[in-house]
Amino acid sequence: MAGSRDRLVVAAALLAVVALVGVPLYRLAQTASEGGTGSISRVLHAPGFAGAAWHSLMLALVVPVIAVPLGAATALLLRRPDVPARRLLQVLVLAPLVVPQFVLGYSWTQAYSQAGFTDQLLGVHWAGLTGPVGVVVVLVVDAAPLSYLLTTAGLATRAQPDLERAARASGADGWTTLRTVTLPLLRPVLAAATVLTFVATLETFAVPQVLGAPGGFSTLTTRIYADLSLASDPASFVDAVTLALGLVVVAAVILAPADLVLGPRLRTTRSAQAGGAVRASRRDRRTIGAAALLAGYLLLAVGVPTLALVLASITRAVGVPATPGNWTLDNFRTALDGPTVDSIGHSLQLAVAAACALTLLGAVLAALERRRAGRALGSLVILTFAIPGSTLAVGLLIAYGRWLSGGLFLILLAYLAKLWALAHRTVSGAVDRVPPAEAQAARCSGAGPAAVLRTVWLPALAPALVVAWLLTFVTALHEVTMSSLLYSTGNETLAVAVLNSQQLGEVGTTAALSVVLTLLLVVGALPAWVLLRLLSRRRVGAPRLIAARVAHAR
């Protein structure tokens, strides 16, 4: 009967995959085929296609290669209890996460472009910002927190310091230990981070649009957007869809083999011996140096742009010096009047609902993945992550609009479809670190599957689950394209307000809006972050009666 319950779960998951991934993709494929094979060749031979495709692929390959090591290194550094200002750094590292993508490019131009913040202040500006290099840098900064969080969650899942000590005692110095033990044990986590960053970059739009265009740097996603803006002509619409599916194909071609071949290889079965306690190591010069380096990075990559953004939000008009004389709250008033407040409410509801559902879906998938039945599911759900929001939204509209058009629920579905992979990979990376013997011991102690889930897997995976929740929540809250396409009167989301202010060309208002949003996030995410820290510290107060006993023992 446990078996039947099992089968039920599997069936439900398969159903969800079909509904959220299969159907929309199928309907999009149908749409693309409207134009026959003609549209494909038209797309392929359109001027500039090759360049855009190359740019997209280049970004998707380069960004993870820089961002993932950066994030992982940060996590490994901040895991050391002896890092100065550790707590503060741990918070700041997450900052890029809370700055919405739709102002990211803008905040950087504000900060570093000619006549920007640093130019006014120090007379230095960065010409390369608009162009490939700028795009890569900003995307890296934006992506680093992801791998940082995944790595941190992984380390928190099962820190096994004794494995590293064994390496030291076998003659390996710190670096060699990192290379030969710590990192290999993190492989599944790093793989997850790489895949997610790869796809997210492949699909990113806002940053290339703002920073790429002036340098003549177009990507597939910007082309899709261009096609859509001309899509009152059905042909261009079909082109857009075809391009989007192209992205899916790229993702599939690169990821599916990696998942099926590499995935299992990276996994290791832990044995259940207690991993030894983490002990404070003496602070040395290298640690301090690294911390300083990190602080500097955060200042340049997060501090200055954010500051520029805040200044823009409180400055009367663009182009006037951000001196107190020119400060005003008008931007905030404009930002918050009209439907904005309600829409923020809606977005929060959606984000919370999506995050909760996604954390569950992700966990379920991570579990099924290890069965023969669910092996390929992981590679399937990532496909919808690869489609630009606008197109995926159309896919869902086509699939379910007949019944759900204009409701919040359709937007929720869109979020689930889009972000499932994000939640799944986050959890999946951590699962491998939990020794199977722990679950076996629980069952031999009389725990049924449900109890094992609650008492062994949940605590073990808690850090990963919190991170999954956090990531999906933030992403959903920032989401603009899908909801702006699926909303209707009465259930406006934040996107509507954002696009409105953008459409009015009121940079200040957009800035103000994103500042509000950031504050909201900080308020909302702080508890989750604290929770994560508690879990990763894994020190829970002893029950009262024990404390008493221990006193007289020994």
Add this chain to the structure above:
Amino acid sequence: MPADPVLRCQDLGVTYAGVRALSGVDLGVAANEVVALLGPSGSGKSTLLHAVAGIVAPSAGEIWLAGHRVADRRSSVPPERRAVGMVFQNFALWPHLCVLDTVAYPMRRAGRSRSAARAAAIELLDRLGIGYVADRRPAELSGGEQQRVGLARALARNARLYLLDEPTAHLDTHLREAFQAEVLARCVDTGAAAVYATHDAAEALRLADRVALIDGGRLVQFASPQTVYAEPVSETAAALTGPGSVLSATVRAAGPDRLGVDLGTGELTVLGGGAVPGAPRPARLLLRPDWVRPDWLGDDGPVPGRVAAVGFRGTHTDYHVDSPAGRVLIQHAGPPMRAVGDPVRWDIHRAWVLGPGDASAEGDDGAGLVQPVVDDVEV
């Protein structure tokens, strides 16, 4: 053995990804019985216990618990629905639970209130002498403390059968016997049974009602401690059940339970048995240390020898003595009274003739009986 044994394995076989770890094991355990599972490293002890617990599925045969079939090649009842208490060789403690909650865990699952479970857990921990670590996490415990937490957790489950996988490997004699007493008491009180995997012969012999010798995944012998010690079915079995020496000698039957043994110094008539040939024939002869009597003073011991190695073991001293028939292990109470090279004459009052078909068995696990002698460093 009663009609409904607590445990019955029929032709049980287990394979791991091709590796055949267990095959054709037939085993029955009655209520109140403590069976020692004695075997060398890698012989399949843990595998057998895991199969009975329901952690690994058998690839062949059946497992019956209290008259119900719980596993065969097709189906398998999950561990939580088998009334077994398991001690894992590698403890398998939960890093996120403090000791108290770990031991309370099985009782919570059995539906007891948190406070009741904790109280019972405390009591159990105290009986195993680790009440003082109740609020610690496994990572903050010494090896033996971890192991005792594992023991407490197993005992905390109200089981019909306890599966103990080298439960005392990290415990000193005192704790070891305290725990064994605990288990025996439990078996008597509740009519439960226990299967106790170990490779410490002395421990197995003292503790168990019956000893199951397992080697290379097969059940070699299953009998009472005294039988497996004095009448091992094979040289491997002999090696598993305690110290001893195997010499080649000419042997013949000399009446009931009597042997005529010629160690190259004329025939001696001694107690014993085994694969005894009618007419005098060369055979492999097992001599346990307690069957050999050294004669330190005089020279009326029939067999001559020369001390090749000496090992002080506290209550007694091991003397490895070279003699015409081969190297023989002699134990004598007290500290060493002879040095390497000293002559010594000795006598035997019992011997056991090993079957011939066993040289192979010895070959394939390489565990010869004459063990490397640690005191002479030519090894």
Add this chain to the structure above:
Amino acid sequence: MPADPVLRCQDLGVTYAGVRALSGVDLGVAANEVVALLGPSGSGKSTLLHAVAGIVAPSAGEIWLAGHRVADRRSSVPPERRAVGMVFQNFALWPHLCVLDTVAYPMRRAGRSRSAARAAAIELLDRLGIGYVADRRPAELSGGEQQRVGLARALARNARLYLLDEPTAHLDTHLREAFQAEVLARCVDTGAAAVYATHDAAEALRLADRVALIDGGRLVQFASPQTVYAEPVSETAAALTGPGSVLSATVRAAGPDRLGVDLGTGELTVLGGGAVPGAPRPARLLLRPDWVRPDWLGDDGPVPGRVAAVGFRGTHTDYHVDSPAGRVLIQHAGPPMRAVGDPVRWDIHRAWVLGPGDASAEGDDGAGLVQPVVDDVEV
């Protein structure tokens, strides 16, 4: 001990988050020497080894390796720059490396080519009898196989000092002695030394040149095997170093190495020593089993008794005998020849008088000498 010992601990202390695990340990190990670290569970054996290896930093005292100070309260040389080979109590095997690469690891770190390291690793694995698992990952090994991989890895490091934390807990006698031979050979060949943590008294006594008794984080006694067995400094020490009984008797000095002992049946003059009072005075008397001689047949044994429990141990049988002076443990070769309740008279030829200031030491670890008797289930 030579001028520059391989290891010297001075007033060494270690605390874990408040828990004081080790204090005031002074220990010296010379080249070629094998020191057994004998102590009950939780006594601080692993902590000491970890401190020497550089895995935990001392909270007090100093550690010297081959004449260099490697750790004090302020600074600590990292493990990789101490020439030590460590066997971890919980193996600490790397889940992602196959056995071969695990054992090759230290040699690779020492700068040997991959192929050379692998060849050497194979050879080492074969010597420990696990060549057949070379390409498996730890998760696919039995407990004892895992432990042997841990041993191989430690031996694979070319060290001046080997730190072995209960290295044979999961091995059978045969493998155990094979490994110990390996270690001894290594020490002789390379002039290295070894510290061997265990709680198996017999093993420690046979293997070690000197035995360090550790209890409650303190070094209790540090002497030759025969001394710690026959002349333990305290009841705890006596408990650690082997079986025995503690009786209360009236004792007086009776000449050099002679005691007058009255067990309530008139004075006997026996070998022995210890905290001997000049005038007859009640004292706690340690009797090792090999100091007690039962007299099964006649009744000329001076002390009467009655068998309270019997335990078959293969080479010999334990008889726990109740007598006026208390319960005494008698061992006799061969299978049980008396049952519970049978009368038996006995004699002693040696005894050791334990110091008075020791009752406390007994109190705080609860390890009384008269061990719970497993055969009568009233425990």
Add this chain to the structure above:
Amino acid sequence: SSNPSGSSTSELTLYTCASANVEQAVIKAYEGVHQDTKVNVFRAPTGQLNARVAGDLRSGGLRADVIWACDPLTMHGYDTQGLLADWTPADASGIPAAYRGPRFTGVDVLYMVAAVHNGTAPPAAWADLTKPAYRGAVALPDPTFAASALGTLGYLAAAPGYGLDFYKQLRSNGAKQVNSPDEVLTGVEQGRYRAGITLANTAYAGQKKGSPITIVWPQPGGVAIYAPIGITTRKNRASSAGEFASFVAGPAGQKIMAGAGTYVAMPGMGGPPLPAGRPVAEPDWPKLFGNYKSVLAGYAAVFGN
């Protein structure tokens, strides 16, 4: 604007890309007059609008009764798909003929003008932007993103003395193409670019707030892009669709829009002040409907990458 007796109200769905304040003002006014009608709005930039329409069409048909686009081209696209029903405003007399068609009518107008950062000599004619004075300092919006830019392109490409050569010269003069007119404006306001082609209303708004820019209407004129409205061929289209559209196109609606700060199609309705005697250029939309693809292709050859 919720109505207690839901039964008696008729609902009307408007798809638009007009800016919120304008569209909201009009709807409020309309609902004020017609208590029994509730207007649902889907407002999005042209791209999303197109996507939504396309999605509707493939899932049971268009769900809009009235479409109010930001440019004629988009509207024409819908028209050629047969999404627009025949409709002309009740009294369209006030609206210039150029903005009137059989199925859609322009209700407000966007003007593409030149904005220069203060301290830069304003261009008298569009052609001046190709002068060395503006080398590397001009920003222009991407016509594939913004219909306003496409309109401008359409006009200048056809204008005598301009054509694609003009864009070639811009390119060789180091002009930068960004996405939207708003990015152009922001860049100019900041001083990242000295001059740029952008929308009059946002530019004046920025100037009003104090951004250091000057706005000029270069010869042959600021390019006018009218935003048309029309009713759909949706089956069971709301009866009030035509009425609403007519309201927007009629004097009442125009006044309100003007009040909301947009340049309405109907002259004399007020609205934000515009410089007197400004030159205004009207693209030849019908021609552009036919050839915008080739125009874009030609442009891509210049500014594409």
